[in-house]
Amino acid sequence: MNDRVSIIGVFGIEGIGKTCIIENLYNQLILSQNFDHVYWVSVSPEHTILKLQDDIAKAIGFNLDDNDERKRAARLHNALNRRKKIVLILDGLSRHFNLDNIGIRTQVNGCKLVLTTRSREVCRRMGCRAREIIEVVPLPLDEAERLFMENVGLNDLVDPEIEEIANQIIRACHGLPLSIINMAEKLRGVDDIREWRHKLNEFQNELHD
Template identity: 30%
Template sequence: MNQYRFDVRAWATVSQQHNIKEILLSLLQSTIKMDDAIKTKGEAELADMLQKSLKRKRYLIVLDDIWSCEVWDGMRRCFPTEDSAGSRILLTTRNNEVARNAGIENLSMQMNFMDQDESWNHFKSAAFSNEVLSSEFETIGKKIAQKCHGLPLTIVVVAGLLKSKGAIEDWESVAKDVTSFITNDPDEQCSHVLGLSYNHLTSDLKTCLLHFGIFLEDSEIPAKNLMRSWMAEGFLKLGNDLEGEAEKCLQELVDRCL
């Protein structure tokens, strides 16, 4: 998709603690000339301004990191539906329910894990800014990237922390135990990002997710064994169909990329 095909290109990060007014102001910055008076207007006025500014224009709007269907339901009314041929709205989300609710199942894209080459290129870019590497650092770096299991977040966190470590011994230490290195990170960047998803769960889903800790790291977890364990521990709401409730909880965690 060529970005220059669009008259207007705008990006807004929604996030978990969303503020509709701030989202509207962020989008309006790319469509009209802003002044202090606009910032004092209410949501309804801003939504009307946005819709009018996009009329009869071909636009590309990115709404990044939407957490709930309610946010999209509230935002979709702000975009004109007439005379908008060729316009595109791109949503990113951690929750499959949001994508399904947008009514775009045939146009949705599920992100896959990175393969070995993609992991290394991503790691190299973040850790070295694509500088020329010695063969020694490249060998160790590839081992570290491989142990990140194709997870972009892990790759970026590890690479960012290693950026300040110039000794090959430090890199070799990390290569032995990437997981421990992330856990001991004083800034807990990875834990913070995953913590957002965790805090957004209901109390029963939090309990079910934490229960994964009884299984060995990187081991296969039989779904039936996991669900039976939840049932036996009394984590689920009491009802006639405990197994159905367990399947629902598991699917919820899958849909939230957890």
């Protein structure tokens, strides 16, 4: 909400929950009265300037019918400039771009840019200042355990052997929320010890591949 902040970068390793955090932010922003437009762009892994321009244009309901990067950047800039109080979210940047080359001017009309990436360097190269770069870190063990138990659907693991397997699974997830939730959902409501052993072995084999 700070008018002096124009770009925010969120970074962390794969599966740490960056997109989930930004989805919650997006949901809050579209319900608030602080911004007139909130746009979400899921950036493809093999993104280029042309592809990114197309994706942004599609998100804002604008058509780019030119193949010249500079002309497209100017047209996209003008389209964004006509919209006031904008938040543009770019989820999944794998490398940096020059914002002017894309057509984004973060200082115009209060336009703010929020990006997610696996790299702190991408945040820096995109123009984020140090205090506006946020690292998402793995969950501590107690929070990882709580998240697993909430999603596995068992209030209490009464079988000591199942409880030990659950602890092994949680530790093997290394605090990554997506891994924790995925494993918990596979074992939701399961009380067969053989199935728990099978899922643990399967998960450990996946980690070693």
